Amino acid sequence: MNIAYVGVGLIGGSFSLAIQELYGHWVMGGVSRKESTLDRAEELGLISERFSGWEAAVDWADWIILSIPVNAIQKMLPSLLDQVKDHQVVVDFGSTKGGICANVDDHPRRHQFIPAHPIAGTEYSGPEAAFSSLFKDKTMVICDPERVETKSLQAFVKVVNEIGMNISYLGAEEHDRHLAYISHLSHVTSFSLSHAVLQKERDGEVLLELAGSGFASTVRLAKSSPEMWAPIFLDNKKMLLESMETYHAHFTRLKSLLEADDLEGIISFLEKGREIRKILK
Ligand code: NAP
Numbered sequence: 001m002n003i004a005y006v007g008v009g010l011i012g013g014s015f016s017l018a019i020q021e022l023y024g025h026w027v028m029g030g031v032s033r034k035e036s037t038l039d040r041a042e043e044l045g046l047i048s049e050r051f052s053g054w055e056a057a058v059d060w061a062d063w064i065i066l067s068i069p070v071n072a073i074q075k076m077l078p079s080l081l082d083q084v085k086d087h088q089v090v091v092d093f094g095s096t097k098g099g100i101c102a103n104v105d106d107h108p109r110r111h112q113f114i115p116a117h118p119i120a121g122t123e124y125s126g127p128e129a130a131f132s133s134l135f136k137d138k139t140m141v142i143c144d145p146e147r148v149e150t151k152s153l154q155a156f157v158k159v160v161n162e163i164g165m166n167i168s169y170l171g172a173e174e175h176d177r178h179l180a181y182i183s184h185l186s187h188v189t190s191f192s193l194s195h196a197v198l199q200k201e202r203d204g205e206v207l208l209e210l211a212g213s214g215f216a217s218t219v220r221l222a223k224s225s226p227e228m229w230a231p232i233f234l235d236n237k238k239m240l241l242e243s244m245e246t247y248h249a250h251f252t253r254l255k256s257l258l259e260a261d262d263l264e265g266i267i268s269f270l271e272k273g274r275e276i277r278k279i280l281k
Contacts, residue, residue, distance in 0.1 A: 001026040004061035006054050008032055008041040011093050011118060012067030013130025016046045018163040021132050028135070031057050054080060063089050063156075070094040074103050081109040089152045091116050095179065095228075096235040097143045097172040115143040115172060117179075118165070123223040136164040143172040172243040180239035187229055187249060188240070190221035194233055213250035 003019065005012035008030040016028045029049035032038050038050045051057040054076065058064060064080065066073045073094045080090060081104055091114045101115050109255055120138035122129060140160045145153055170178070177269055197219070201207050235241055250273075257265040 001031060001063070002265060003027070003030065003063045003065060004029045004049075004051065004054075004057035005047065006031045006057065006064065006159060007068035007072075008037065008046050009067065010122065010129040010134070012065060013041060013044070013127050014132065014134035015067070015118070015163075016092070017130055017132035018135055019159065021043070022159075022162055027117045029057055029060060037127060044127055044130065046127055046130055058083050058088070061088065063091060064128045065106075066090070066092040066094070070096050070100065070235050071198065071229050074100050074235070077104055077113070079105060081107050081113060084109055084112055086112075088112060089114060089156065091156065093118055095183070095214050095232045096176055097256075099235045100177045101144060101172040110147055111149040112152065114148050114153060116156075117141040117143070118186065119177065119183075122176075123220055125225040125228065138165055138172075139168050140165045140171055141168045141175055143170055143175050145169050176236050177239050178244045180236050181246075182234060182241050184236055185243040186231070187221045188244060189231075189247065190219055193221050194222035203210045232275040 001024070002024060003016070005016060005028065008016070012030075019026060020028060027049060028047045029051060030038055030041050030047035031051050031054050032041070038047070041047045042050065051060070054064070058080065064084070066080075068076075070209065073092050077100060078091065079088070084090060089112055092100060093116060095117060097115050097117065104110055106114060107113075118135055118138060118140050120135050122134075142148075142153070142157070152233070160167060197207070197215075254266070254269055257269060
């Protein structure tokens, strides 16, 4: 079995390592923009074959896995599906799904495309960030499974289960709505918090000395790759703006309570927010 990764960073690289631990004889190949990325990916054992472009990889691979920014996936996917043969399967690991799926909705090879989103990640990127246990006990969302040819879907699900992941099936639009609140909004608030603090606390040494673990954990996501996150924000613009409005309303409510010195009101606001602990232990 040959698997080609277009993008061998955190997500593609980690998937490759997890698969190699299970199926040592399967061959992993990579495509990237920079030769230096493929050099690193080879050195780290993420891939053993390299290709100058995705067109060359398609001639070789059984599965082609797209793990590049979502705008690049959206651009590449229709031409890639134009080229695949009957036995090949294309999977994308992008963090948004609506735009990507809509773009190939009428494609004659739509049944050979599996829109998947591994709900796992870190704030680090590139081949160095990859590690084999990233996906263990995490969830792989597969969108619109009814659009995929059954045998191909079953083969993919089997591998995903064997690397220790659960599967969740969602519609593409539904996926984007949930992820706007659960993931994309958290990144928006983390980047904004980082801006606010950097604007007022320019002295890096003081920041390092005084920053507690609360600040570190809430601002962690702002270390993520802008090249990856800006396209996610834009692709999920409608849902993300809606989630930002909701967030803004709560933020403003707390601000008003503070301005009014309303201790009871603030306690009650915090109690309500704290209910998250009943869900996330
Ligand atoms: P990453 O670590 O930055 O890796 C992406 C790799 O793709 C980079 O090493 C880059 O290498 C290459 N690349 C970028 N644009 C390319 C293009 N147009 N053509 C070919 N290669 C390209 O990013 P990642 O975290 O693995 O994310 C990959 C995908 O997974 C994204 O769609 C993201 O939304 C999704 N995802 C991310 C997470 C997360 O938490 N990080 C979680 C789930 C899903 P070069 O420098 O050589 O271009």
